[in-house]
Amino acid sequence: MEDSQERIGVQNGLLRVVDALPGLVWTALPDGYVDFLNQRWCEYTGLGVEEAYGQGWQTAIHPEDLPELLERWQSILASGEPREMEARLRRFDGEYRWFLFRTCPLADASGRVVKWCGMNTAIDDRRRAEALLAGEKRLLEMIATGKSLSTTLTELCLLVEELCPGCVSCSILLLDLETKKLWLGASPSVPKAYTESIDGFAIGPDASSCGAAAYHGKQIITSDIATDPRWAESRDLALANGLRACWSTPIFSQQNRVLGTFAMFSGKPGNPTTNDQEVIAQITHLASIAIERSRVEENLRRSKAYLSEAQKLSLTGSFGWNVSADEHFWSDETFRIFEYDVSTKVTLQLILERAHPQDIPLIRQAIALAADGRDFDYECRFIMPGGAVKHLHLVAHGTRDQDGRLECIGAVQDVTERRLSEETLGKVRSELAHVARITSLGALTASIAHEVNQPLSGIITNASTCLRMLAADPPNVSGALKTARRTIRDGNRAAEVITRLRALFARTGATTETVDLNEATREVIALSWSEFQRSRVILRSELANDLPPVTGDRVQLQQVILNLLLNASDAMSGVDDRPRQLVIRTERDKCDHVRLTVQDAGIGVEPQGVDKLFEAFYTTKSSGMGIGLSVSRSIIESHHGRLWAAPNDGPGATFSFSIPRGPEGVTGANSFGAIRKPAVTDAVRVMRNP
Amino acid sequence: MVIPSLVSVVDDDESVRESLPDLLKEFGFAVQAFSSAKEFLASDCIGQTRCLVLDIAMPGMSGPDLQRELTLRRQEIPIVFITAQGDETVRPRVLEQGAVECLFKPFSETALLDALNTALRVS
Numbered sequence: 001m002e003d004s005q006e007r008i009g010v011q012n013g014l015l016r017v018v019d020a021l022p023g024l025v026w027t028a029l030p031d032g033y034v035d036f037l038n039q040r041w042c043e044y045t046g047l048g049v050e051e052a053y054g055q056g057w058q059t060a061i062h063p064e065d066l067p068e069l070l071e072r073w074q075s076i077l078a079s080g081e082p083r084e085m086e087a088r089l090r091r092f093d094g095e096y097r098w099f100l101f102r103t104c105p106l107a108d109a110s111g112r113v114v115k116w117c118g119m120n121t122a123i124d125d126r127r128r129a130e131a132l133l134a135g136e137k138r139l140l141e142m143i144a145t146g147k148s149l150s151t152t153l154t155e156l157c158l159l160v161e162e163l164c165p166g167c168v169s170c171s172i173l174l175l176d177l178e179t180k181k182l183w184l185g186a187s188p189s190v191p192k193a194y195t196e197s198i199d200g201f202a203i204g205p206d207a208s209s210c211g212a213a214a215y216h217g218k219q220i221i222t223s224d225i226a227t228d229p230r231w232a233e234s235r236d237l238a239l240a241n242g243l244r245a246c247w248s249t250p251i252f253s254q255q256n257r258v259l260g261t262f263a264m265f266s267g268k269p270g271n272p273t274t275n276d277q278e279v280i281a282q283i284t285h286l287a288s289i290a291i292e293r294s295r296v297e298e299n300l301r302r303s304k305a306y307l308s309e310a311q312k313l314s315l316t317g318s319f320g321w322n323v324s325a326d327e328h329f330w331s332d333e334t335f336r337i338f339e340y341d342v343s344t345k346v347t348l349q350l351i352l353e354r355a356h357p358q359d360i361p362l363i364r365q366a367i368a369l370a371a372d373g374r375d376f377d378y379e380c381r382f383i384m385p386g387g388a389v390k391h392l393h394l395v396a397h398g399t400r401d402q403d404g405r406l407e408c409i410g411a412v413q414d415v416t417e418r419r420l421s422e423e424t425l426g427k428v429r430s431e432l433a434h435v436a437r438i439t440s441l442g443a444l445t446a447s448i449a450h451e452v453n454q455p456l457s458g459i460i461t462n463a464s465t466c467l468r469m470l471a472a473d474p475p476n477v478s479g480a481l482k483t484a485r486r487t488i489r490d491g492n493r494a495a496e497v498i499t500r501l502r503a504l505f506a507r508t509g510a511t512t513e514t515v516d517l518n519e520a521t522r523e524v525i526a527l528s529w530s531e532f533q534r535s536r537v538i539l540r541s542e543l544a545n546d547l548p549p550v551t552g553d554r555v556q557l558q559q560v561i562l563n564l565l566l567n568a569s570d571a572m573s574g575v576d577d578r579p580r581q582l583v584i585r586t587e588r589d590k591c592d593h594v595r596l597t598v599q600d601a602g603i604g605v606e607p608q609g610v611d612k613l614f615e616a617f618y619t620t621k622s623s624g625m626g627i628g629l630s631v632s633r634s635i636i637e638s639h640h641g642r643l644w645a646a647p648n649d650g651p652g653a654t655f656s657f658s659i660p661r662g663p664e665g666v667t668g669a670n671s672f673g674a675i676r677k678p679a680v681t682d683a684v685r686v687m688r689n690p
Numbered sequence: 691m692v693i694p695s696l697v698s699v700v701d702d703d704e705s706v707r708e709s710l711p712d713l714l715k716e717f718g719f720a721v722q723a724f725s726s727a728k729e730f731l732a733s734d735c736i737g738q739t740r741c742l743v744l745d746i747a748m749p750g751m752s753g754p755d756l757q758r759e760l761t762l763r764r765q766e767i768p769i770v771f772i773t774a775q776g777d778e779t780v781r782p783r784v785l786e787q788g789a790v791e792c793l794f795k796p797f798s799e800t801a802l803l804d805a806l807n808t809a810l811r812v813s
Contacts, residue, residue, distance in 0.1 A: 450747070453774035457795035458705035461713050464799040468716040483712060490705055 024089075024099070024120040026057075030113045032077050041120070046092025062088035062096045069101075080105050080113050086127075089120065095165050097124035128163055128275065132282060135159035139286050149294040153186030153287060160264065160283055161189055164276050168242065168267045171195065172251070172287055174260040175203065175214050182210060185260060185291075191241040197234065206230045209248035210261040217258050219280075222246045224269035247272045251284045251291065259291045308332055315414040319396075323371050324405040337392065337414050339384045356381035356389065358536060361579045365538075366394060370408040373398035379415065379533055391419040451497040458490035514662060515554045517586055517594055518543040524561045525584070528569075535569050535580070542585040550594050551662035552639045560632040560643070564598040564655045567629070571602025571653065578651065593641070593658045601652040605645055632657075694720040695740035695810055700730045700756065701772070702748040710743065717803060727751035731759065739767050741790075741809040746773040746780060757787055768809035772797065 018025050019039040027036040037052050045052070045060040052060070061069055065087035076083040082104040088096040099120040106115040139159070142152045153172045160170050171187035184199045201207065203214040208230050213220040222228040223245050225238050231246075238246070245266035251259045262284050264276065272280065308331070311317055317334025321327070328346035335342045338354055348367060355363050359380040369376040375397050382390045396410025466483040469476035525541060532539050550557075565584065572580040581601045589595035629643075636643040641659030648654055697719040699710050704725075711721040722739075724730040728751060730742075742760075746753040753771055760767060771784050771792040781792040790812060791805035 450774045453795040454703050454705065457772075457774065457797065458703075458709050460796040460798065461706075461709040465709060465713040465716055468713070472716075479712070483709065486705070486709055490709075493705070 026118045026120075028116040028118065030077070030115070032073060032116070044091060045089065060090045062090065064088075073103075076103055077116070080107075086123065097122055098127040099123060131163055132159075132279065135163070136282070136286060139290070143286075143290050143293050146297070149290060150186055152290045152294075154188050156283055156287055156290070157186050157188050160279055163279050164264065166266055166268075166270070166273065166276060167264045170262065170264045171210075172260060172262050173198075173210050173214075174291065175258055177257075182214060182261065185287075190243075190265065194234075194237055194241040194243065197237055208234055209246040210263050213248040213250050213261045213263075214258050217250050217252075219247070219249045221271055222248075223271050226269070242267055245269050245271075247276070247280070249280050249284050251287045253288060253292055259288060262287055312336075317412045319410055319412060321370060321408040321410075322401065322405060323373070323408060334412055337390070337412055338382070339386075354382040354384065356383055358576060358579075361538060362536075366396070370396055370398065370410075371406075373400075373406050373408075379419075381536075389416070390414055391416045448497075452494055455490040455494040455497065459487050459494070462487040462490065512551060513554060514549045515552055515557060516547070516549050517557070517596060518547050520554055520558050521561055521584060521586060521596065524558050524565065528562060528565055531566070532569060532582070535573060537569050537572060537580045537582050540581065540583045542583065544585075544587045547586050547588065547594060548592075548661040550639070550659050552659065553635075556635045557639070557659075560635050560657065561596065561598075563629070563632050564596075564657075567655070568598050568600035568602060568653075571600050571604075573602075575602060575651075589658045591660075593660050595656055595658040597654055597656040599648065599652065599654040601648075601650070604647050604651060605653045607647055694718055696720045696722065696735065696738045697741045697743060697806065698730060698735055698739040699723045699743045700725075700727055700748075700753070701743075701745035702726060703745070703774075706745070706772075713799060713802070714743075714806075717806070719806070727753070727756040727759070730756070736760075736765055736767070741806055742767045742769045743806075744769050744771050746771055746784070746792075747775055754784060754787065757784065757789065761788070768812045770802075770805040770809055 021038065021040065024041040024044055025038040026034055026041060028034045033054055034057055035053065037049060037057065042049055042052065045057075047056065047060055050056075058066060058070070069085055069087040072083075072085040076085070082102075084103070085101045086098060087101065089099045090096050100123045101118060101120050103116055103118045105113040106117060108114050135155075139152060139155055142155060157170045157172060161167055169187065169189035171190050172185040173182040174185040175182055179202075181200050181202050182198070184195055187195045198208075198210075201211060203211040205215050206212060206229065207215065209220045209222045209228075212230055220230070222231060225231045225235055225244055225246060231238065238244075243265045245268065246263055247266075248261050248263040250261055253259050262280065264272065264280065311331055311333035315333070315337065317337050318331045319334050320329040328348075330338075330346050332342055335344070338350065340350060344350065351367075352360065352363065359382075362378060362380050366376045366378050366380075375395075377393075377395045379391060379393045382392055384390060391414070393413045393415045394410060395413075396408050399407050399409055401407045462483040466480045466487065469480040469483065521541070521543060525539065529539075561584075565582070568582050569580075572582070578601055583597075583599040585597040585599070587595050587597075633643045636657045636659060639659045641657055643655070643657040645653055645655045697714050699707060699714070699721060701707055701710070701723070702725055707723040707725060711723050714721045722733070722735050724733065726748060730736070744753040744756060751759070753769075753773075757769055760769075769784075769789045771789050772795055773780065773792065774795040784792050790809040793801055793805060
């Protein structure tokens with residue numbers, strides 16, 4: 001008895017302990033009938049012991065979880081093994097939380113199960129964290145794979161609704177910065193009647209919760225829509241749709257600009273729990289990523305579309321060549337210009353395949369420059385599969401990428417139209433110049449003829465009169481004398497005309513200055529560069545570094561250089577089977593002379609005909625007057641130098657002049673004689689109208 | 691006595707006005723020289739002029755201008771043009787307009803005499 005008393009005492013003590021345990025503890029009979037629940041269990045669920053006994057506890061289980069839980073409970077009972085199960089348990093205030101149900105059988109000496117003990121542990125935080133993590137992962141995947149913004153935001157809302165039991169629905173609104181209006185981003189569970197009414201409403205200090213949150217840039221908690229003055233306008237509609245509390249939080253960009261708002265609605269008045277706030281923080285962060293990413297992509301897509309349109313319009317393509325990695329990038333327009341399919345793998349060979357045979361050396365030069373990290377600016381011809389010739393202007397800039405690897409970035413523009421019209425224009429211009437020359441020459445001839453014919457006419461008339469007067473019988477001697485004097489006068493007049501003409505055409509004297517022949521040459525090259533490009537001449541200059549200056553007339557010397565260069569270019573105009581290579585070289589020559597050489601790969605000169613080249617009015621060109629070289633020689637000779645020509649070993653000819661370095665200077669203007677003015681005119685003509 | 695036919699010379703060049711009348715007088719014509727078309731039009735010689743030796747290029751009214759003016763005034767005077775400009779295209783133009791001849795300076799006395807004889811036959 002004493003023993004039994006003691007046992008009861010121990011049992012009561014144990015029961016008190018069990019009641020006081022911070023866990024929810026219960027026991028059940030072998031068939032699953034719950035015969036004990038500790039005090040903590042009853043307090044937590046708000047159920048009385050009598051209510052919960054037997055099957056009564058099941059009313060505290062979330063209806064969605066109950067069937068699975070019961071099934072599992074039956075299998076545990078059948079197994080007789082300690083097992084676990086999970087389900088949501090309703091708290092006294094109606095909020096469900098996840099619990100782990102641990103069960104353990106008690107057996108008698110024979111091993112028969114006589115009782116089941118159980119303890120429920122809250123695992124809500126873990127479950128929530130897991131769900132949030134899984135949700136985040138899913139959402140980040142959606143963002144990364146470029147799912148539409150509305151799909152991603154809808155998923156976000158659904159996740160929140162799953163994670164926050166107190167939230168009946170939520171919405172994400174997007175802010176249009178220009179109009180300061182909020183537009184619906186996602187609101188899968190908010191009644192349509194309500195969402196339609198709020199789509200596109202203006203933000204403001206008191207514009208419900210979301211409008212105010214966006215306006216102030218801070219969280220706005222409306223714990224009761226029924227009483228909050230901010231809700232004056234949409235109150236009725238919100239209440240009619242079962243929305244009672246609204247907690248709205250701004251979504252910020254990385255630069256801290258408001259992108260939109262995230263709102264949680266509750267069916268009851270109240271404030272968000274700590275858990276809710278944690279979820280809100282996480283969700284607004286995810287929403288910010290999704291919205292920013294989508295905007296960046298939208299901008300990128302738009303600017304790509306603009307760029308592509310602009311490239312199409314301007315017939316300009318862009319390209320990049322990572323030289324070290326030999327990786328190429330071509331814009332769509334570049335593919336279009338070269339007439340390749342955009343799926344073609346880009347290699348340098350693609351460019352060379354389209355190249356005009358004559359321009360291949362030029363293109364190889366451009367590639368070599370690019371490979372060397374240098375800039376280039378070339379115009380080359382390419383032949384398209386249909387046989388059409390395209391003139392393409394290629395400009396590129398050498399640079400280094402983030403890893404310091406050499407990169408060539410450039411643009412290619414189709415200038416065929418422009419080139420063709422320029423060529424047409426050039427032809428018209430040269431015809432015009434030709435006509436103008438003929439016309440002015442004609443006018444000049446007429447004017448000279450008039451000036452000379454007048455006195456000649458007088459001479460002949462007077463002489464005729466004189467003869468008649470002398471032949472008369474008797475001779476009219478005084479009349480004859482008068483007319484003879486007139487004859488002399490008219491003769492003098494004619495001579496005066498000639499003198500006047502010479503004075504008119506005499507040129508001003510040559511100037512004498514110190515001339516850096518290299519610099520003078522560079523200027524001429526710069527002047528005629530486009531002409532060489534147009535004529536597809538590859539010009540190489542080899543100018544000696546230590547060239548002493550010469551004394552002379554800079555402009556005259558430049559006329560000679562230009563004349564030699566343009567003659568060389570003209571000599572190669574018919575050359576199509578080899579590069580139109582032109583080399584201009586300056587160097588010291590023997591006896592304190594400086595020599596300039598122009599070597600072409602053109603039609604060449606006959607060795608025996610070389611001297612004839614320098615005769616005035618001798619020309620091999622259909623368009624030339626044959627004055628250029630004769631003038632050039634007279635200019636060089638006036639500089640005490642020598643100008644000569646020689647055939648090359650290979651194709652083409654070489655023209656050179658050699659003049660002494662200072663300080664003698666040029667002989668006076670008289671040495672040019674009367675041809676000097678036309679000579680200069682011709683040189684100018686060569687310059688203007690090669 | 692046969693009254694010599696009047697030949698009028700219109701030329702802005704003084705040496706022509708000096709030398710040509712002397713030669714024409716040697717041929718036996720009466721001559722009047724004028725330095726401009728206007729001077730000729732203002733004179734009272736128009737009606738008597740049997741032949742007009744007319745320079746083409748003159749300041750103010752040119753030879754062809756005077757030719758047109760005379761046509762308008764129904765003064766059908768045979769015209770022998772003379773010109774120092776070597777422009778060959780002018781000759782057919784003035785001949786088409788009714789000129790008897792167009793002589794390029796310097797011209798021989800034979801050419802001049804032939805032209806005058808043709809002109810006087812016309813008139």
